[in-house]
Amino acid sequence: MDDELDLWAARRAPRLLAQAEAQAVAVLRDALVKAARREGRDDPMPAPPDRPAAAPLPTGEIVWAYCVVRAQDAPPVEIEGVAGGRVERIEAHGLAALVGRVPAAHFTAEPLREHLNDLAWLEEVARAHEAVLQQAFAAATIVPLRLCTLYESDEGVRRMLDHERAMLIDALDRLQGLQEWGVKVIVDPERLAHAAGEASPQAATYEQELAQRTGGGAYMLRRRLERHVRERADALASDVAAAVHARLQDWAVDAVARPAQNRELSGHDGEMLLNAAYLVEAQRVDGLHALADELEDDHAHLGARIELTGPWPPFNFVEGAIG
Amino acid sequence: MSTSIVERDVALIDLVDRLLGGGVVIAGDITLAVADVDLVYLGLRALVTSVATAEERHLLPRMGNSL
Numbered sequence: 432m433d434d435e436l437d438l439w440a441a442r443r444a445p446r447l448l449a450q451a452e453a454q455a456v457a458v459l460r461d462a463l464v465k466a467a468r469r470e471g472r473d474d475p476m477p478a479p480p481d482r483p484a485a486a487p488l489p490t491g492e493i494v495w496a497y498c499v500v501r502a503q504d505a506p507p508v509e510i511e512g513v514a515g516g517r518v519e520r521i522e523a524h525g526l527a528a529l530v531g532r533v534p535a536a537h538f539t540a541e542p543l544r545e546h547l548n549d550l551a552w553l554e555e556v557a558r559a560h561e562a563v564l565q566q567a568f569a570a571a572t573i574v575p576l577r578l579c580t581l582y583e584s585d586e587g588v589r590r591m592l593d594h595e596r597a598m599l600i601d602a603l604d605r606l607q608g609l610q611e612w613g614v615k616v617i618v619d620p621e622r623l624a625h626a627a628g629e630a631s632p633q634a635a636t637y638e639q640e641l642a643q644r645t646g647g648g649a650y651m652l653r654r655r656l657e658r659h660v661r662e663r664a665d666a667l668a669s670d671v672a673a674a675v676h677a678r679l680q681d682w683a684v685d686a687v688a689r690p691a692q693n694r695e696l697s698g699h700d701g702e703m704l705l706n707a708a709y710l711v712e713a714q715r716v717d718g719l720h721a722l723a724d725e726l727e728d729d730h731a732h733l734g735a736r737i738e739l740t741g742p743w744p745p746f747n748f749v750e751g752a753i754g
Numbered sequence: 755m756s757t758s759i760v761e762r763d764v765a766l767i768d769l770v771d772r773l774l775g776g777g778v779v780i781a782g783d784i785t786l787a788v789a790d791v792d793l794v795y796l797g798l799r800a801l802v803t804s805v806a807t808a809e810e811r812h813l814l815p816r817m818g819n820s821l
Contacts, residue, residue, distance in 0.1 A: 496782065540784050547790060548797055557769050577777035581784040595780055602778070613768065689771065696767045696798055708776075740768055746776030 488542070489535040494521075494582040497529040497563045498573040498744070499592070499599050505529070506570035513559040514538075521585050523592040526599055529567055530588060538581055568744040574602045575744040602749055609684055609710050611748060612719055612741035615692075616675050616705040616726075618668070619734030623702065626732055627663035634660055671733065672704040675726050682722055683709035687747045701734070708747040716742070770794060 495513050500506065505527040508518040516531035537546060546552045560578055567573050582588045592599070628634045637656040644652060672688075680686040691703040711719050720739065727737040774791045 493784075499778075538784070543784065543786075544790060544793075547786075547794055550797055550801060553770075553794060553797075554766055557766070557773050560773060561769055575777045577779050577786070578773040579784065579786045580780060580782040583783045587783050591780060591782070598778075689775070692767060692771070693799070696795075743772060746772040749776070749778040 489539050491535050492532040493535045493538055494585060494588055495531045495533045495538065496576050496580045496582060496588060496591075497531070497560060498567055498575045499526055499528050499603075500567060500571045500573050501525065501603055502527040504571035506567050508563055508566050510562055510566055511559070512563045513556050518563055521588045521592075523589040524596055526592045526596065528588050528592060529563065530582075530585075531563075533581075538579075543579060543581075564744045568742075572603050572607045573744055574599055574606070574749055575746050598750055606710075606745050606748065608713050609745060609748075610713050610716065610742035611745045612709050612711050612716070612739055613743065614675075614679060614705065614707050614709060614723065615699070615703055615738040615740075616672065616730075617699055617701045617703050617736045617738065618671070618730065620664075620702045622732065622734045623667060624660055624664045627667045628660045630667070631659065631663050634663070668702065668704050671730060671735075675705055675730075675737075676707055678722065678726060679707070679709055679719075682718070683711050685710040685748055689747070701736070708743075710745060710748050711741075713742070767798070770798070 495516070497512065497518070502522045502525050505520050505522075508529060510518070512518045512531035514531070514533040514537070516533055518529055518531050520527045520529055536542060546556075557578060564573065564575050568575075582591070634656060637652060637659065641649060641652050641656065676686065676688055686707060686709050688705065688707045691706045692699070694703070697703070709719070723737045723739055727735055729735075774786070774794060779785070
């Protein structure tokens with residue numbers, strides 16, 4: 432039932448926010464009109480203060496860059512990209528950048544920053560960028576570029592390919608035949624605390640003492656026991672995360688542990704112990720799934736779930752990624 | 755519940771983590787600064803919090819009652 436409520440709430444939220452905003456604007460407008468009328472009885476409406484004219488919106492198109500591939504690999508991308516644009520390629524020195532044209536009015540620095548506050552806009556752009564990357568990645572080794580890498584002209588893209596040639600070629604060689612997979616380990620916090628308590632001789636001692644006490648002494652002892660179990664649970668959480676990460680890391684070509692996701696943002700149930708990315712040979716992906724199943728079974732007593740996402744282009748294994 | 759906004763949002767956070775936290779950072783005429791990325795996360799969180807607050811204040815009826 433909670434799930435349904437969450438769902439319903441999430442679906443309603445944008446409309447409720449919009450309604451609230453519209454109401455607030457209406458109230459504000461009424462108040463301003465009233466104030467203006469009151470003043471109007473005595474004085475004529477004051478002239479609006481001189482304001483500098485807003486800078487005109489930039490016109491024309493600029494270049495959105497998706498990823499870099501080897502020129503001979505450059506895969507055809509048939510889908511529409513960001514802002515509905517066709518995906519083209521710009522070649523230089525044996526490399527090709529997949530790019531699209533986007534309206535300058537929305538994608539130059541200032542309007543872009545404003546649009547980023549609009550989650551619906553961000554989501555549309557992020558999904559369009561990702562869809563192009565996925566299609567290219569299905570056919571070739573790619574170096575994904577971070578969202579919102581833009582150039583004023585094709586010449587700018589060629590200059591980038593020229594300047595970054597060594598790094599890009601190195602990355603393309605290194606990433607050949609590899610995929611990124613996301614792995615999250617989520618456990619049931621109550622079962623984690625229970626397991627931590629069970630494993631602690633100190634907790635058992637507290638429990639025994641507690642059975643013999645009453646009143647204030649018992650209260651203090653119970654607080655101490657609870658704190659002890661919390662600490663043991665935190666330690667167990669770190670141990671489990673480290674152990675799972677070590678197994679996967681041994682197995683993968685490369686690995687990056689990232690901060691656990693905020694529960695409010697990800698909506699997961701339970702406690703996320705690990706949020707990591709692994710670079711895996713495309714032919715060995717079955718093995719990754721098998722290992723994840725095995726690790727999930729190993730931690731079944733914690734109610735562990737191991738969630739795999741992928742294959743992703745190697746976002747976390749290129750220069751500049753926040754790993 | 756195979757297609758839901760909640761699930762879409764879960765995927766969105768994974769996407770944002772990768773598209774804004776990963777990918778090669780390369781000189782462009784326009785690129786996002788770290789501060790811009792932080793703002794995106796703030797925006798995401800504000801949306802989630804406003805839903806939670808509305809729910810707390812019973813602005814949103816509990817769906818279970820009507821089922």
